[in-house]
Amino acid sequence: MRTLIMSVAFFAATGQVAVSAADLRMSWWGSEDRHIATQEALEHCGDKFGHTISPEFTGWTGHQEKIATQLAGRTEADIMQINWPWLPLFSKSGDGFADLNQFRDVIDLGQWSDAYLRNGSVDGKLNGLPVSTTGRVFMFNNTTYDKAGLAIPATWDDLFAAAPVMKEKLGQDYYPFEGTGLDARLVVILRTTQKTGKDLIDPATQQVAWTMQELAEGLDFYQTMVDRGVVKSWKDVAAGGNAPLHEDPEWASGKIAGTYQWSSIYGKIAGPMEEGQQLVPVKLLQVDSATTQGVYRKPSMLFAISKNSKEPKAAAEILNCLLNDPEAVAILGATRGVPSSKVALEELTKAGSIDPVQIEANRIVLESTGVGVSPLNEHPRVADVFDTTFEAFAYGQMSAESAAAEIINGINGILTGI
Incomplete structure (x- = not known):
């Protein structure tokens, strides 16, 4: 009784309201290391506040469909790890998730910059807190470039010049770079953004911002990379089984010596590399007369609270x-990338818990300039129409102009109906 009276007096004096013990659920996707760390952190946080949190975790495949079904049936978990591009799908007007601004007395929002908070907001409602920030960054295998007597590329011209030298000195099966599927699409988007100073989708009109000629030039640039031996052709990659980069033995051995990847997956692609291979992140390669570096930067994921939660404050x-929380932050480490929270980043940096190369990749992403990326770039139907048409172009079934027109018309039609 004395403890209860003291607790009531404390909360009355501080203006805080005690939250009763609650039974909560949390859902997320990820790999085994993330699953283990998150469960341990949930146990710590549950013990700290007297709540019980049931974990619900899966791999990435199928997770969006699972969340969509749960949201439709109002059976979603209280706390959810969500993907940033899901905001326009599940919260078009900002009402799909709880507004975290309502919990400023519980959540220390001062640990995030205003820019980070805007990234998680829809119509002024804070739908999710960025867990980490990611972006596309160039990474090159310094070992392979050294063997060929080449410096790490600093410009697109350097990258093109590396191809014949690498093939002559190391073998015809060596490539200074890679790019098919999503990686190729984002190279085209990068180059076209640099040339035009515009993102793929105009945030004001929610239509494609580029002309047919501008996109066709970007597609032709990709084809030039194939024709000059900078990257393997789409057809050759498919013939080899379309293995993801981290499972490709040619990447592991250094025969593919460069990539344009998310900064947050450094560990995933560096881990399989053979002993002696060294991966180095570098600043974004730029075209001549670029109007912006064109960084593709976004929250890698957000933590949100269900608008249907019966215990939102808990x-x-x-x-x-x-x-x-310092202890929870230490438990989670960098399993979700370099943290966006200031205190979390400070804790992990001080403890040496983040690989210096990953910190450097993250620094490049944060310091690079860009024009802002619409989450609609990654709408599933937008991505599908771009990739399907791009593949037909890469196989020689369409001209760059025809492919560009089909991509633009297809995306505009999708966005008009959203």
């Missing part, structure tokens, strides 16, 4: 604990 306590 959920907010756990969310804040996971992202800002």
Whole structure:
């Protein structure tokens, strides 16, 4: 009784309201290391606040469909790890998730910059807190370039010049770079953004911002990379089984010596590399007369609270604990990338818990200039129409002009109907 009276007196004096013990659920996707660390962190945070949190975790494949079904049936978890491009799908007007601004007395929002908070907001409603920030960055295998007597490319011209030298000195099966599928699409988007100073999708009109000629030039640039031996052709990659980069033995051995990847997956692609291979992140390669570096930067994921949660304040306590509590931060480490929370980044940096190369890749992404990326770039139907048409072009079934027109018309039709 004395403890209860003291607790009531404390909360009355501080203006805080005690939250009763709650039974919560949290859902996320990820790999085994993330699953293990998150469960341990949830146990710590649950013990700290007297809540019980049931974990619900899967791999990436199928997770979006699972969340969509749960949201439709109002059976989603109290706390959710969500993907940034899902915001326009599940919260078009900002009402799909709880507004975290309502929990400023529980969540220390001061640990995020205004820019980060805007990234998680829809119509002024804070739908999710960025767990980490990611972006596309160039990474090159310094070992392979050294063997060929080449410096790491600093410009697109350097990259093109490396191809014949590498093939002459190391073998015809060596390539200074890679790019098919999503990687190729984002190279085209990067180059076209640099040339035009515009993102693929105009945020004001929610239509494609580029002309047919501008996109066709970007597609032709990709084809030039294939024709000059900078990257393998789409057809050759498909014949080899379309293995993801981290499972490709030619990447592991250094025969493919460069990539344009998310900064947050450095460990995933560096881990399989053979002993002696060294991966180096570099600043974005730029075209002549570029109007912007064209960085493709976004929250890698967000933590959100269900608008249907019966215990939203308890959920907010756990969310804040996971992202800002020093012990929880230490448990989670860099399993979700370099943290966006200032205190979390400070804790992990001080403890040496983040690979210096990953920190450098993250620094390049944060310091590079860009024009802002619409989450609609990654709408599943937008991505599908771009990739399907791009593949037909890469196989020689369409001209660059025809492919560009089909991509633009297809995306505009999709966005008009959203």
